[in-house]
Amino acid sequence: DSGVTQTPKHLITATGQRVTLRCSPRSGDLSVYWYQQSLDQGLQFLIQYYNGEERAKGNILERFSAQQFPDLHSELNLSSLELGDSALYFCASSTAGGLSDTQYFGPGTRLTVL
């Protein structure tokens, strides 16, 4: 158990819908990262937050957005969903978001768009 929790574990929805994925980092960790894992693209970085502020952006679509709240939990919002958005979405957390800070991954949310 990494100490990172993600809900829900599975999500099935239809194209065009909007969903919210939730992540609670390890106790004491200030930085949260979101990754998408798909068969064709592998594990891809989406976005990083540090202490409530966006720190870095990766291959995140404009239809996707995220935020980190004062209690440090984070949410990833996916809207106007397409079939190709079906994937595993992982949240990771680290102490301060620096180079030598280990990123601990949650168990993931499996999103299926029908």
Added chain:
Amino acid sequence: GQQLNQSPQSMFIQEGEDVSMNCTSSSIFNTWLWYKQEPGEGPVLLIALYKAGELTSNGRLTAQFGITRKDSFLNISASIPSDVGIYFCAGQMGSGGSNYKLTFGKGTLLTVNP
């Protein structure tokens, strides 16, 4: 986006055999990491490497950070059935004080035959 070239894509070995896998990149990384992912779980950190030339062990696992900072390898000695899973290399640039995202290889699927 940026990719790490990880090989082999899959390995099918007998219990007790040694395993070697590697990652190469066209870019320099300041940190190399090796993760293992099992079905239904998020990636779990096995070894982190922070200096070029560094050789680090974790039980039966040994990993090295290449001198050029563009490659890394992971060895598993005397494999056992519970070594089964997907092994990912990941690189972290950490340049500019703001981008500590992980760039992942596509993974090596390891199957161990008892």
